[in-house]
Amino acid sequence: MKKLFTTSINSHGISEKSFQLQNCRSSYVAAFGFNQSVDIFDRHGEKKLEIPLPGEAISMSWDADGDNLAIIDDKTSSATLWDSLSFKISQIHTGVRDNLTVLSWSKVGSRLAIGTNKGNLIIYNHKNLKKTSLLGKHTRRITCAVWNRNNIIALASDDKSITINSSEGDLIKHTVIHDQPSSLDFGRMKLDVTSGSEDNTVSCIIGKKKLFLLNLNDMENPLELAFRQAYGDLVAYHWFGDGYIMVGFSCGYFVVISTQSSEFGKEIYQIRDHKDSLHDISVSTVLNRCATVGDRCVKIHDLQNIRELTAIIELEQQEEELNSSNNNNNNMSTGSIDNNLLKYQLQWSDDGQLMAICTPQKLLHVFLSQLPLLASLASPNSTNLLARLTSLLEVTVEPIPNAKQIADLPELYRSSYLLKIETEPTFIGLGQKYLSVGINNHAWFYELTKSEIVLISEYDYLTTVDRISLNENYAAACGPDGKLTLHWINPKTFPDKSDMAKIQNKLNKTLRNDDTNYLSHESCIFPQSTSFDLKITSFKLTNDFLIYSTNHGEIFHFNISNWNYANNYQHNCSILHIFPNAIGTRVAFVDEKGLAFIYNPANGQLIEIPEFCPSINNILWDLEDTENPLLIAYDNLRINVYRYFMNECILNNLSVIASSRKVDDMLKMPTKQITDKIQNDSILITNRNKNINNDTSRSNSVTSTKFSNDKIDSNKLATGAIFGNCHLIGVTRLPNNHLPLCSINGELCMLSPTGRLLTQLLTTHQFRLYTKRKGLNIDEKHFKFTGIKKLSYHDMVTYFEQALKSGCFEDAEIFANHLDSQQIWRRLGMSCLRAMNFDLAIRCFRSIQDPGLILAVQRIQKIEDRYLLAGYIAMILKEFDKAQELFLISSEPIAALEMRRDLLHWEDALQLARNLAPKEIPFICREYAIEMEYTGDYINALMHYERALNPSSDNNEDKSLWNSKEKHQPSQKKRYDYNKEEWSKHISLCNAGIARNAIRLGDLKRGIELASISGNSNLQKECADILEKCKHWQEAANLYELAGCYESAVIVNLKCKNYIKVSELLMHVTNTPRLHLQYAKAREIDGAYKDAVEAYETAHDFDSVIR
Structure with missing residues (x-):
């Protein structure tokens, strides 16, 4: 932690806290002054105001929004109210004559509760200035007051009782306790799974020994938790998390107990943080940290692992303070704190940015525990610089870690450059040549010269600004009101008319002669529509375009060179955030439904980002992977990693509809009408660019143009074939309170809460430790020790799978070389083919010695028609339905028919042939x-x-x-x-x-x-065979004879006993004694012995002849 300032305050011990950090914004610190006053300090230690009081301040409290500070003193019955926005001081007259003892603001409203020394309660509504006096709430002094988020107020009194009251002061419950209460608070006790998130339990310390718990849902059964005597007195406690309580004790111990039903009262952790004594504890749920103070130091722990000590702050003391402390040590017994003058006080701001510690020597130390996470990157590949807030009044400009060094980058910026600024900024912007910092509606612009960073201009915007984006010459700024201002940064370099004419001539444009249009190039306000409810929700300035979205669901590309609109996209609902790539040719955006898409302004195609978590509202494009870029989508807890394959072709829902219906229904019309029919029957996810020439609300003439000079076939867009596909690779846990800035080849650069830059390899890219891709600074010795050859086969396969899923095909090739498996090479080759990485695909197929695939890829890789090319790729991947869809919208739809014929898909082939x-x-x-x-x-x-x-x-x-x-x-x-x-x-x-x-x-x-x-003997023989099998002997015999198959004809004629025909046919049969023998036996049976004898002789069966 970095100390911001130290100042003396009047810590008189009457109040538990002698200072209060402002709620929400933590811009101010209020502390008790010495001359009956309260001092207001800003974050830098400058005293902004001294609030005079009639007496010594005894208590003060900020309202829920941090706008008003209420103070009571020991002399009057009035409360002092200070407005932090207007710096006005006013008095709240309570209407009672009692001395005021305690006050507390509601956590959700504008009510202020004030307690008196006679037990009376005053509720003041700052919104309508109404006061309600409630007498006799307690019989003695009210010592504590606290509200919960349901506007229920709890009071504790010296009469040893606690009351629960409504926001109007009506009594809900009165509980008597056996000792003096202190440190009253509300928390959430989770006794069962149905317990909600509201503050349902009142808690307080009783007699410095026990912790009292009163559940509002069971007020008849209060609970008391006692602790070991060895811990000492109970000095402080704090609710956090899911029903947990951190309790600090005077002997240096602190414990964490649970209120969950399964482990109620159980000590989850018990740590002795300080040897002699512990004075106070504080918890920051924003930082997920807890802190204890004692033994002249502050110790900070991580709530995820409380035993882990993350930091120690030694409290500096001057020589006289040490002497004073030594003199007072005699009055102080170990583990017992009876004198408030010797008590340390500790508080963490709501946003976790500031930690304040008050010492017994009346010194207030304020530390910066978390910087505002402000950073900006210049356009990638221009300077590769980033600017970040490293202290409240310091901005550091430095190269992006592990990014490519730009050759012409001045030597000054090859390392960190520290710039001192005068005001703590709320936004930062960095361009190629300029740096901007600002607060509210004012911005300072610095030029990055070769020798130093110098202030060149200031700019006052019409409304408050919270975001700014810079390119080489222009700045665009926008605030919560949705009005965006685009303006030239350096007035001294704004080109005159002659310079503008030269610029226009280079662009082959003509400069308009009217001065108004010329001057409008210096600044412009968006949106230019007169619609009163139209607001800009997000924007980005690239070298060529101002890209912005509106709450009406539009995305505009404003061409800065031509000073007109180049493109307009209309979404079906409001767009919350847009994230263009470096040159603006792709725009990722998130809509109000929590869905994310990638929009291609060149052709109007829209691709949904899959498995997108609604809590994610930030997306980064990888700085190095530009061909198939990596996308980083993150929220406060996790990072979703996506790979966007620009050349992979997919079919949307429309194509599924088209392929599921009978192809006959789709192809009964002429080819040129096929896509028109589909377009009329289905809803497209591709949105056509809207011509905005007729928008009369714009003062400048507007034309709708495309990014590419190539003619776009709208019919092809209508069919549902989209080039580009986004895959979820995996999820990486984001460290708490870290801001991702950029990704370089899978290595994430983040800004830590302390303003430091950290780099972390994504869990989806752990293989990069072994492939040593560019962008990673890996020690050579370490790389050799953990080289790929040291990995087991199983680990190699795991990293290969990871690289393949991540779309890092070159890295996967390295592992494939070591694995040398036919299956591995084929999978890699097919994945490369799908992504149209032909060279690597050919290398993979060559490794498995598959000449067929090699020749196929070589033949198709030079095809210029993307749909035809994608169709052949789908065919090789055996995605035949997809291939058919792509062939049909290509320049050669006949390829779909050829594919179906080759696959023997005859029904589909016939249906395609009707039109093709x-x-x-x-x-x-x-x-x-x-x-x-x-x-x-x-x-x-x-x-x-x-x-x-x-x-x-x-x-x-x-x-x-x-x-x-x-x-x-x-x-x-x-x-x-x-x-x-x-x-x-x-x-x-x-x-x-x-x-x-x-x-x-x-x-x-x-x-x-x-x-x-x-006249075809083969056909006649085939038909005769069929007839013979069907026992049509005579017809078969005739066809056999006609075909010249006399032997077969003889056999069939024998079966049908057509011996006359057989005798004729046998004249054509030679060297077939078997047939003659069959014929002889048949004639012998019929009694035609003469014919039988002749046949036996021909068959050379002389025994039968003699017989």
Whole structure:
């Protein structure tokens, strides 16, 4: 911690606290003065005001917002009220004659409770100036008063009782205790899981020995917690967390106890923090820290691990203070604090920024425990500098850790440069050449020269500013009212008309002659609409554009060079935050529904960021990964790490709808109408750029232009194919109260609460310790010791998986080289192919010796049509439905048909061919019929063979007879020119198929006729085989004979006992004694012995001849 100042105060011991830090803002410290006054100090120790009092101050309290300080003294019955905004002092007349003893502001309202020495209570409403006097609340002096968040007030009195009252002073509960109460407070006791988050328990110290607890939901059963005598007296306690209480004791101990039902009263931690004595404790839930004071030091612990000591503050004392302390030590017994003059007092501010300690020697020490987390980065790759607040009046400008050094960066800024400023800022901005700091509506601008940083200008804005962004020449500032001011930073360098003309000529533009437009380039106020409720919610200034969002859901790109609007996007709800990349070509934003998207202004495409937590409201783009950038989305507890693949093609919900419906329904129209039909039937997630030329509310003429000169095919956008995909890689825990500033190759640079810069490797990028990618400062010896060769196989696989999931393919290649696995290389290659990293994909496929994939990638990588390229990639990845969608919107939709034919997806092929290539329908039908015939679906096979004879898809006439010339003619509906030889061959194959399947289905006449007249012996033999299997012997025999298969014809004729035919056929059969023998036996059985003898002789069966 850094000490801000030390001052003397009048610590007279009447009050528990001789000082009070301002609530909420902690801009002021109020302390008891010496001449019946209260002194007001600012954060730097300067006394801003001395509030005079009629007597010695005995108590004071800030209201909930820190706007008003109420003070009571020991002489009058009036309270003094100081307004910290106007510095006005006023008096609150209580209307009673009692001496005032205690006061307390409500935690949620404007009520002030004041107690008197006679037990009376006054409730003052500062909002309506109404006072309510309640007499006889207690019989003796009221010593403590405290409110909870439900506006219930608890009072403690010297009459050894506690009362619970409503906000109007009505009594709710009166409880008698057995000793003097002190340190009254409200807390949240969690006795069961249904306990809410409200303050439901009154607590106080009883007689410095016990802790009293009264649950408002069970006020008939108060509880008392006693502690070990060895701890000493109970001096202070504090509620925190989920029903926990930290209790400090005079002998230097502090313990943490729980009020949860399962462990009620249990000591979770017990630590002796100080050897001699402990005086006070304080807890900061913002910093997640606790502190104890005693033994002339302050010790700070982490609430996550209370045993961990994070810091020790030694309280400096002057020589006379030490002597005074030594003299007083005789009056002080170890572990007992009876004299308030020797008591240390400790307080932490609400926001955790300030810690104040009052010593027994009436010295007030104020320390800075947490700096306001203010920092700004210059545009990446311009200077790679950042500016951060390192003290309340100091700003440090330095290079971004581990970022690339810019060659022309002045030597002065290659290390830290400390700039002293006059006022504590509330916002900081850094550009390529300028630094800005400011507070409220005033900003100071400094120029980063080669020798020093010098103040060049100041600017007063019309309203309060809390955010500022700078580029090379301009600054943009905006405040809570939603009005943004864009202005030239250095008035001395603002170009005159001649300079402006030169600039415009370089841009091939013409300078307008009217002076008003020329002067408007120096400053402008946004939004320019007259709508009274239109507010700017977020903005960013890049080198070329001012990008801002509104509560009406718009994102504007204002072109600074042309001084007009380049783009406008309309979202479906209000946009809360925008986060453009360095050049403004992508804009990540968060809307009021808690959803996050990435918007591409060049084509209007919108991509949702998946698994986005609604509590996240900040996104950073990685400074080095620009091709497929890394995105860091964070809240107060965690960091979501995303990889945005710019070239990966995805299909939105629209495409799912299109692919789920029958393709036939989508493709019954001409090709050019397909995407129009889809666009009319479905809601697109891509939003078309809105032309804002007709916005008459803008004073300047506005044109809607694109970022690219390439013509954008709106029909392609309408189909739902999007280039760019965002993946959640993993989650990293964010250290408490740290502000992420940037990410460089997966290494996070953060600003700590003390103003220091810290770097941390994301848990999703731990593999970088072994691949040693640029951007990481790893000691060479350490790298060798923990080198990749030292890793086990399992660890290598784990880091490979991590690198692959993170999209760091070059790092994954390093691990793949060591693993040398076919599966590893193939996975890496396919992932690279999906991201269109062709060179690395080819290297991966070469490592597994897959020439087919290598040639395929080499052939497609030079394709210029992105949709066609993405389609081929999807096809290689076996995502065929996606490939078809992409082919259909590419310049070669016929590729979808070719893919389906190659995959034998005949139904899809036929549906695609209706619009893409009707000429191919006959050939597809024939190929489909062949497959059906092989699978035994003869009915559909016959139908498709017949359909294949028709050159037009609209006519199903039967052209199965070669002798019908009329039927050979194409349909009159649409004629196609076919190659005669190819068509003739096709007709022959179709008729052959019809013949085979007609026979199988019982149409013997048609099948036999087609086979007979075909002149194709192979077909005739096939048909004869089918007939034989169907036991149509005679027809089979005839076809066998016609095909010249005489042996088969003989066999079949023997089966049907057509011996006459057999005898004729045997004349054509030679060297087949088996057939002659069968014929001889058959003739012998029939009694035709002469024919039998001849056959036996031919078969050389002479025994049978003799017989």
